[in-house]
Amino acid sequence: MTTDLxxxxxxxxxxxxxLTLLSRRWTRLQQAVSLLGxxxxxxxxxxxxxxxxxxxxxxxxxxxxxAPFGISLVADPLSGFMLxxxxxxSVPTLAYSVRSVDDRGQRLSYHALFHFMVAGVSGAFLxxxxxxxxxxxEVMLMASxxxxxxxxxxxxxxxxxxxxxxxxxxxxxxxxxxxxxYAVTGTLNMADMARRLAHAQQWNVDPAPVVxxxxxxxAVFALKAGIAPFQFWVPPAYEAAPTPVSAMLAGVMKKxxxxxIIRLYFTVLAPMDLALGYGFGTGAVGILGPALLVMAAASxxxxxxxxxxxxxxxxxxxxSSVSQIGFIVLPIAVGAAVPDVRVLAVAxxxxxxxxxxxxxxxxxxxxxxxxxxxxTTRFHELGGLAGHTPVVATAFVVGAFALIxxxxxxxxxxxxxxxxxxxxxxxxxxLGIALVGAVLxxxxxxxxxxxxxxxxxxxxxxxxxxxxxxxxASAALIAAIIVLGxxxxxxYSAALDAAHAAVEPRAxxxxxxxxxxxxxxxxxxTA
Amino acid sequence: MTEVVLAIxxxxxxxxxxxxxxxxxxxRVVWGVTIISQAANVYLITxxxxxxxxxxxxxxxxxxxxxxxxLVQALVxxxxxxxxxxTAFALVLTYRVYEEHGTLDLDDVEARP
Numbered sequence: 001m002t003t004d005l006x007x008x009x010x011x012x013x014x015x016x017x018x019l020t021l022l023s024r025r026w027t028r029l030q031q032a033v034s035l036l037g038x039x040x041x042x043x044x045x046x047x048x049x050x051x052x053x054x055x056x057x058x059x060x061x062x063x064x065x066x067a068p069f070g071i072s073l074v075a076d077p078l079s080g081f082m083l084x085x086x087x088x089x090s091v092p093t094l095a096y097s098v099r100s101v102d103d104r105g106q107r108l109s110y111h112a113l114f115h116f117m118v119a120g121v122s123g124a125f126l127x128x129x130x131x132x133x134x135x136x137x138e139v140m141l142m143a144s145x146x147x148x149x150x151x152x153x154x155x156x157x158x159x160x161x162x163x164x165x166x167x168x169x170x171x172x173x174x175x176x177x178x179x180x181x182y183a184v185t186g187t188l189n190m191a192d193m194a195r196r197l198a199h200a201q202q203w204n205v206d207p208a209p210v211v212x213x214x215x216x217x218x219a220v221f222a223l224k225a226g227i228a229p230f231q232f233w234v235p236p237a238y239e240a241a242p243t244p245v246s247a248m249l250a251g252v253m254k255k256x257x258x259x260x261i262i263r264l265y266f267t268v269l270a271p272m273d274l275a276l277g278y279g280f281g282t283g284a285v286g287i288l289g290p291a292l293l294v295m296a297a298a299s300x301x302x303x304x305x306x307x308x309x310x311x312x313x314x315x316x317x318x319x320s321s322v323s324q325i326g327f328i329v330l331p332i333a334v335g336a337a338v339p340d341v342r343v344l345a346v347a348x349x350x351x352x353x354x355x356x357x358x359x360x361x362x363x364x365x366x367x368x369x370x371x372x373x374x375x376t377t378r379f380h381e382l383g384g385l386a387g388h389t390p391v392v393a394t395a396f397v398v399g400a401f402a403l404i405x406x407x408x409x410x411x412x413x414x415x416x417x418x419x420x421x422x423x424x425x426x427x428x429x430x431l432g433i434a435l436v437g438a439v440l441x442x443x444x445x446x447x448x449x450x451x452x453x454x455x456x457x458x459x460x461x462x463x464x465x466x467x468x469x470x471x472x473a474s475a476a477l478i479a480a481i482i483v484l485g486x487x488x489x490x491x492y493s494a495a496l497d498a499a500h501a502a503v504e505p506r507a508x509x510x511x512x513x514x515x516x517x518x519x520x521x522x523x524x525x526t527a
Numbered sequence: 528m529t530e531v532v533l534a535i536x537x538x539x540x541x542x543x544x545x546x547x548x549x550x551x552x553x554x555r556v557v558w559g560v561t562i563i564s565q566a567a568n569v570y571l572i573t574x575x576x577x578x579x580x581x582x583x584x585x586x587x588x589x590x591x592x593x594x595x596x597x598l599v600q601a602l603v604x605x606x607x608x609x610x611x612x613x614t615a616f617a618l619v620l621t622y623r624v625y626e627e628h629g630t631l632d633l634d635d636v637e638a639r640p
């Protein structure tokens with residue numbers, strides 16, 4: 001009974017999706033069901049978070065099959081943190097959609113797809129089974145393929161096709177990785193895999209192939225997260241998608257890739273003991289450090305340069321999210337290379353991810369609000385927004401400050417923790433990358449501000465019709481940045497709890513497989 | 528022996544799939560993706576160590592001997608169903624690209640803003 005809560009977020013989202021399909025003939029009812037459903041989702045996630053923080057792990061065995069033979073769903077503080085992030089972003093985004101997506105689109109399938117996407121994301125965060133992770137990825141992606149082309153004009157279908165093909169190839173590669181890990185370790189259950197790799201000899205597992213196979217999975221997760229060199233699908237897809245969908249893609253779906261990297265490498269693969277040689281350290285994590293550092297640096301650079309060159313507000317924000325994902329994975333790279341700072345590193349990545357989710361989704365929604373009000377988001381057609389739409393401009397500047405990292409917003413603590421991790425680890429190059437990235441962030445955001453918000457009002461801006469509902473939904477996310485920034489203490493301790501849960505697989509394994517499972521092996525007394 | 532043959536088949540499938548994905552014709556790209564995802568399924572099957580014994584264990588048999596792993600076949604069934612849905616969607620999207628752009632040549636699709 002107590003662990004039933006683990007499966008609740010997925011069930012709520014799936015049920016709501018079906019109900020919105022059943023009620024599609026009555027638009028108002030459908031919207032009410034949809035909004036009620038996402039609120040219920042948030043409540044269930046809050047209840048689950050209350051159970052798992054500060055340091056409880058709950059396991060739910062689907063169909064009561066004993067782990068590792070069935071599929072396990074596991075809620076630990078890391079999953080709790082990611083689910084909370086999803087809930088906080090989804091509620092205002094759906095409220096925004098009810099207003100911004102046209103009636104026909106909503107009636108057709110928008111609400112169902114939105115909730116299927118939320119279900120897929122929640123499943124990916126909760127599952128404790130590698131193949132099941134693949135399935136939830138597909139659920140999430142299938143909904144997102146359709147949502148990206150939702151308002152489809154010509155350019156949108158072209159971009160969506162690229163997005164689709166890239167992710168389908170990614171899915172095939174993920175299958176290769178999952179199959180390979182199964183062939184090597186003989187299990188798909190993440191907890192079982194972690195303990196088999198930790199005691200490789202007793203379990204008769206050869207850990208060497210795992211390093212390469214894990215790299216395949218890493219490439220897939222990097223593709224989902226949009227880390228360079230897998231970033232090129234990001235700007236076209238975000239520009240093609242309707243505003244609230246871009247907000248979900250940037251705010252929530254990218255973080256699924258980041259979560260999967262943390263879960264696979266730190267919970268499942270980190271206990272592995274295998275000297276790599278060539279100065280790479282130990283186990284699969286030894287490769288992750290240097291590889292991710294280079295990729296983070298490339299993301300920060302490529303994204304920021306693209307953002308400086310952006311013609312529209314959306315393009316700038318899309319490239320900016322490539323750059324910001326670099327900041328999120330930079331501490332993970334440092335933590336992979338220096339085990340002493342790993343907990344702090346994961347906490348820094350999570351805080352930064354939360355800040356990015358709130359700020360970027362908020363800014364995307366604001367960009368949509370500006371488009372509705374003035375009919376354009378091209379910089380050369382905008383100007384003087386600050387004078388004509390003061391509330392929008394204020395919200396925008398708060399969001400921009402959060403990305404830059406001005407106290408007391410969450411972004412300040414995110415940046416501070418990233419710098420702290422690099423300094424504590426003595427990682428000079430990483431610190432340099434973060435500093436250059438921070439300066440570039442200021443550059444592209446101040447360019448957006450001076451071109452769009454200051455200066456002479458253009459004809460498009462002179463008579464803006466700002467929609468209050470849209471503005472309220474966007475401002476709610478921006479307000480969350482301020483509130484969580486001022487009351488940062490609980491956020492930080494939650495991130496630390498999540499980080500502890502992520503890097504200490506022993507507790508995770510014992511909850512999923514039963515007490516003392518960590519030390520059991522074939523031939524031991526208890527097995 | 529079976530596994531050597533399957534390894535060669537896998538190599539050919541992945542090569543064909545990759546070749547098709549790099550074409551300019553959208554329909555060929557979809558074919559390529561389909562072939563690659565089928566190749567991944569064949570690969571999954573080979574991961575179950577094909578030993579020629581069906582995994583049916585008689586009642587009361589203590590030592591079933593070496594059997595083929597049935598789990599990968601369950602995984603492949605799931606993957607096939609997912610692949611079916613994504614292929615269907617890819618073809619529908621291809622048709623819509625054709626309707627909107629009047630062409631299936633990727634170079635022309637990207638040239639229009």
